[in-house]
Amino acid sequence: MKFGVVVFPGSNCDHDAYHVISKVLGQPVDFIWHEQTTLGEYDAVILPGGFSYGDYLRAGALARFSPIMGAVREFAARGGFVLGICNGFQILCESGLLPGALMRNRGRRFLCQFVHVRVEATDTPFTHLYRPGQVLYLPIAHGEGNYYCDPETLAELRREHRIVFRYCDANGRVTEAANPNGSLDNIAGICNRERNVLGMMPHPERAAEEILGSSDGRALFQSLALVLAAMARE
């Protein structure tokens, strides 16, 4: 089992992701410089948070043209697991690997705080260790996290149970007041139709150890590791 963390110029959560994989999961992990054109033998690839290319043009818009993204696209098409966190989610949307887009927060301000999100889909390789409806306490840190898509896409996401996380209150109620950034339908994370690509605005890698205020994000990485271990045995 081997994880790769892609490093774009301006990534700043790459080390957090690396730390969780190497120290918390205890699994092998490499940094992958964005100028590489091939991926090598990885089982899961993480597009980390940060401000790739300074968020120039639009958040994630320029990272999409990094040489590595062609390989990431092929990897995803082969069924490889891709996790995009925060800026990584923005890059996945800009790349067309996930539908929709992430706009400026409704309140215009950069938000750096803990939020509650409800696990809406546990039938993904990233979330199968959670209970359906489980409320997670995770940090967000973004200026452009306001998820938007057209009504047809939203209907499709709902029909195919591809909304994986939604912002909620501490009791798991999905309300407007619990929506930090104006995201459509309180969407905090979605997956692709094949369920091997997940994008999410909250940071599970920054909440995988008690000392950081929450360890609710740890099961996401453990879910993935369990799936990879099972695949390796087959």
Added chain:
Amino acid sequence: MRATVHVRLKKSVLDPQGQAIHHAIRTLGYESIREIRQGKYFEIELEDDVSPERARALLEQLARDVLANPVLEEYWVQIEEESE
């Protein structure tokens, strides 16, 4: 040849930046301004041997694929020679 590409949020998409600017402007006393929506504007220089038709096709593609995100934004291309 010079060309410009304008990019703006679709009318159906909320523009919080435009609203903030509008709010600030209203507090300055510009009461006759009803709405402001913020967009982007790209000035582009093309090589001289590119025809206006070719330039338009090229920039339409560039706008669609790179400069704008069609999920949120709309764009229009202006070739300067054509507008003169």
